[in-house]
Every structure is written in C-alpha cells, then in structure tokens.
Amino acid sequence: MSKILIIEDEEAIADLEKDYLELSDFDVTIENTGDQGLKTARSGDFDLVILDLMLPGMDGFEVCRNIREEKDVPILLVSAKKDDIDKIRGLGLGADDYITKPFSPSELVARVKAHLARYSRLVGGGRESNNVIEIRGLRIDKTARRVYVDGEEKGFTTKEFDLLSFLAENPNHVFSKDELFRRIWNMDSVGDIATVTVHIKKIREKIEHDTSNPQYIETIWGVGYRFKV
Ligand code: CA
Secondary structure, three states, X not given: OOEEXXXXXXXXXXXXXXXXXXXXXXXXXXXXXXXXXXXXHHHOOOOEEEEEOOOOOOOHHHHHHHHHHHOOOOEXXXXXXXXXXXXXXXXXXXXXXXXXXOOOHHHHHHHHHHHHHHHHHHHOOOOOHHHEEXXXXXXXXXXXXXXXEOOEEEOOOHHHHHHHHHHHHOOOOEEEHHHHHHHHHOOOOOOOOHHHHHHHHHHHHHHOOOOOOOOOEEEEOOOEEEEOO
C-alpha cells in the first residue's frame, strides 16, 4: 500500500483529500504545519508528499526545498494562488507537479496515481531510489552508471559520471575546483584543476539545454561549482 503524506493546515481540505485517497487504498498521514510536516517527511518512508504552499510557520516552499535536500520522493504542490506557479518554476524547487485550489478530489487522486506509476517505473520498484537521482529532466542511474536527459541516454566518461554524481549527491553545496579535483581524481594536489573546468564544460554540453544559462551545475565565480536543486 502506497504511503502518502499530506501537509495542509486547512483541516477540512486535508480530511477531504485523505478520504478520497483512502478510497483508492492509500495509507494517508496528515500534518497541519510545515515544521511538523517536514519532520514527518524526513523520518517516514513516504511514496508521495502532497504539500500546501501557504502554511503557518515554515511555508511550503521552504518545506519542499528541505525535503528535496534529503529525499527523492515525488512532491505535489498545492497552491491557492495562480501567481505561485511562476514562483514554483522560477525557484526550481524540485517539485514534481502542482495543482491549484480549488481542485476536485478525484483530480488529485488521478495525479497522485500518475506520479506513483511514473516514479515506480523510474526507480524499478519504488524502494531502490537511493541509486537513482532524478532532478527535473535529469536522471542519474548510479547502479547502471547511465545518465538520461528527458529520457534520452547521454554518453559519459568515468570521470564525467563521477563528477556529475558527486555534485548531484551534494546539491546546493558549493565545491571549489581544488576540492572536486581531490575528491574525483584522488590525487592530492597533483595534476591540474583546469581538468575540473574541462569536465564541467563537457557535462554541461550533455545535460544543459542552454550551456550559457546552466540549470543544473552553477558556476559560483571565484569559488567553484554548485549543483542546483
Ligand atoms: Ca494553507
């Protein structure tokens, strides 16, 4: 039975969502605040999170970012404002989908089912997500050592793969070229950190739609690189 976490402060809405999801045999947990929702999302093993954006205390944007730092779980954002859609896109929060209030409960259930089906196909069973990193259209399969962009496989050399996986496993963390060189090439300060720059360039050519405006690996001038989530 798939486990769903609803983070929603309006109890009537949360209960309605829960009723409909339970009719479709989902196991549903409700949390009413962002802080508690995040705690539960972190500690539990959920298959999907339905996350309201307007929450007291920590808002849904912040909760989403925090969950995404640790978990691969599909996140369906619920928004009361049409304006939020631009913000969701702009922030690149790593949410999988959003739905605008008011919505019909049956539409919500349909979306949940579609995401779970897609996710379980991608990770081959739903519980082996540790070996697959999926961020927006980018999918890194660490077991098979393959990289896909919008479903299309891209050829990666060993070091390119190691570098991309390392960055993607440590999202939002800025690494200097020195540090990346040491970690990926395992040679303490031997060699040339320009190697890192060259590899980043090659990776970007494979995964970015527009290499002059990278959506995944961001250059932090004077410091190094960061994988954006
Ligand atoms: Ca709300």
